[in-house]
Amino acid sequence: MSTAQGARARARIEVTAAIKDEARRQLAAEGAAKLSLRAVARELGMVSSALYRYFPSRDDLLTALIIDAYDSLGEAAEAADAGVGDVAPAQRWVAVCEAVRGWALAHPHEYALIYGSPVPGYSAPEATVPAASRVGVLFIGIVRDAHRRNGVARTSVSAELEPEARRMAADLAPDLPPEVVAALVAAWAQLYGLVGFELFGQFNRVVEDREAFFRHAVTRLAEGVGLVVPQ
Numbered sequence: 017m018s019t020a021q022g023a024r025a026r027a028r029i030e031v032t033a034a035i036k037d038e039a040r041r042q043l044a045a046e047g048a049a050k051l052s053l054r055a056v057a058r059e060l061g062m063v064s065s066a067l068y069r070y071f072p073s074r075d076d077l078l079t080a081l082i083i084d085a086y087d088s089l090g091e092a093a094e095a096a097d098a099g100v101g102d103v104a105p106a107q108r109w110v111a112v113c114e115a116v117r118g119w120a121l122a123h124p125h126e127y128a129l130i131y132g133s134p135v136p137g138y139s140a141p142e143a144t145v146p147a148a149s150r151v152g153v154l155f156i157g158i159v160r161d162a163h164r165r166n167g168v169a170r171t172s173v174s175a176e177l178e179p180e181a182r183r184m185a186a187d188l189a190p191d192l193p194p195e196v197v198a199a200l201v202a203a204w205a206q207l208y209g210l211v212g213f214e215l216f217g218q219f220n221r222v223v224e225d226r227e228a229f230f231r232h233a234v235t236r237l238a239e240g241v242g243l244v245v246p247q
Contacts, residue, residue, distance in 0.1 A: 038060055053068070083147045087147045109155070127215060156189050162243055177198060202240070206233075
């Protein structure tokens with residue numbers, strides 16, 4: 017790459033970052049539904065036609081912000097798992113859950129973008145799936161490690177749910193028992209319910225020591241997927 021090409025590439029990276037930063041400020045102030053490329057361009061002193069060379073549409077910009085948010089959340093969760101060392105899988109599970117909560121509290125508007133109300137007129141493309149899957153893949157890995165080492169406490173599912181549990185296992189983790197995969201999916205949903213209730217105010221005047229409550233709740237989720245919690 018020539019010096020001129022390198023300079024252009026660096027400039028493009030810098031402008032792209034500035035556009036995203038301004039878009040995040042708009043998310044915080046107005047919400048995702050009101051995100052406007054024209055408003056972003058105006059705040060950055062750009063003409064709209066110049067911004068379209070970086071993001072051809074609002075949906076393209078939203079997709080970039082969504083992928084960044086999922087990746088940031090995934091990085092926080094993965095760092096928490098790596099940081100706890102050689103501990104029981106249940107302790108890894110709790111550490112990852114606490115990292116998810118910590119990230120959400122530090123980035124409430126980005127959390128709302130990926131786990132809040134859908135943005136009218138926007139449909140997330142397949143490009144968001146790898147980033148969106150990072151935390152779920154991490155949870156599957158924790159349960160898989162427990163299953164390979166010492167096994168997991170087997171849960172049960174109703175006869176009605178058995179076909180769906182088998183389908184989910186085939187899609188998500190064929191090496192795990194279907195009833196464990198069903199419990200994993202339920203725990204994943206409940207985790208984000210806990211975080212969302214705290215972040216969006218549903219715990220106001222209900223739960224005061226939210227850190228202790230959260231740790232207790234996600235420990236019970238660990239038990240629900242068959243992980244043995246050290247006493």
